[in-house]
Amino acid sequence: MTYLTKMHISFLGTLRYNLPMNAKVHSMNMCEGALVPKIIKFTLPLIASGILQLLFNAADMVVAGRYVGANALAAVGSTSSLINLLVNLFMGLSVGANVLVARFFGSGQEKDVSETVHTSVLLAVISGFFLAVFGFFMAPKLLVMMGTPDEVLPLSVLYIRIYFAGMPVSLLYNFASAILRAVGDTKRPLIYLTVAGVINVIANIIFIVFLGFGVDGVAYATVISQTISAVMVLMSLIKSNECYKVELSKLRLYGEKVKLILRFGLPAGLQGCVFSFSNVLIQSSINSFGAEAMAGNSAACNIEGFIYVAMNAFHHTSLSFTGQNFGAKKFDRIKKVCLTGLIMVSVVGFVLGSLSYIFGPELLAIYADKADAEIVIHYGMRRMAVIMFTYFTCGTMDCIVGSIRGLGYSIMPTIVSLLGACAFRIIWICTVFRSVHTLECLYLSYPISWILTTSVHLICFVIVFKKAKNRYLTPETA
Secondary structure, rough: OOHHHHHHHHHHHHHHHHHOOOOOOOOOOOOOOOHHHHHHHHHHHHHHHHHHHHHHHHHHHHHHHHHHHHHHHHHHOHHHHHHHHHHHHHHHHHHHHHHHHHHHHHOOOOOHHHHHHHHHHHHHHHHHHHHHHHHHHHHHHHHHHOOOOOOEEEHHHHHHHHHHHHHHHHHHHHHHHHHHHHHOHHHHHHHHHHHHHHHHHHHHHHHHHHOOOOHEEEEEEHHHHHHHHHHHHHHHHHHHOOOOOOOOOHHOHHHHHHHHHHHHHHHHHHHHHHHHHHHHHHHHHHHHHHHHHHHHHHHHHHHHHHHHHHHHHHHHHHHHHHHHHHHHHHHHHHHHHHHHHHHHHHHHHHHHHHHHHHOOOHHOOOOOOEEEEEHHHHHHHHHHHHHHHHHHHHHHHHHHHHHHHHHOOOHHHHHHHHHHHHHHHHHHHOOHHHHHHHHHHOOOHHHHHHHHHHHHHHHHHHHHHHOOOOOOOOOOOO
């Protein structure tokens, strides 16, 4: 039995049997009862949270495109891949914090919970300041390396520098929210996101429409809303009477907790970085077609984002449901979880993708004023024609990954994903796209990589499922 699998079983056991009697944890028994209703109940809040987070960027892009112009839309949209590349490593550390807090909280180790919480909060702030300084000085150079057009570059630099100035509060919110989710509190982070999203929209309108700011106003609105959400979630931890209460005087980096956070969080962060790197290369290729193509692509990508978070919720659902049933050795139910998840994510992805394409012109028009709408719609629809009807395969890819990781195998799906979804796209750009230099050829790398990677993941799931069943299912329960 691998160390990872042992840890996974131990973690599930502590959650199920050793919860403190006075802990207010919103748990769900995923091993019994009707499967579909429970999956829906578990998935809907995840979808809502993901959509609310997307509203930050959507509000920025809509206001920039409609009230400032196509170049502003291109400037805001084209920075997202670079931002993700630089931020994902540290965002992965919040996953490590989530795992540790949940593990210690579930087993009643209150001292370890407190040390992990205080380490996580301080680590978030330190990481945020490092990113702020690095982003301020290095992001402009990286934008130039990405081939950002001259007419867009000054706006992109202005936006990204202000955005990175808000990194300390942005990471603080994400780490603190991870702590709350780890102890079973998903309601308050959702409320804080809602409040922040409304404030972001209002601030955008005030800065752009009434005060006459440009992309700097869009960036200021984002930083302000992120600051407010970070303050709210931090105050909820400070006012808490539970073991995860934050006391400012106790903030310090506990060496052992830092090592554990890095052990659990770095793999997720590194995978996110590599994915973002491939997207940076694709964005650089799109930049070569000019600001108009960048604007249309940015709008289409933003629409895709809403579909992605709906599908990606099934990844987390498969992970959790498979994990609990693996701990209970209910392998027949694990197969049902995987099959049900694949069916549901395919339906959701195909329906939403098809509707997005059908109403594509109307949706894309939201992101631009009348003068630029035709251009944004033209280039946006070129992307959507290739992506939307095949987008559900991206969801199936992530869903199977969730099932594999739920069985205790983490390295295998990471390697497959990096080779299938990242290395393949890089090779495609350097070979096929270089020969057929069109946007459609570039976009075609997405569905092909999703289909190939899904196929390999499915084979991997069958293999690891049989291994797990043969290894962990006792003769008495077979």
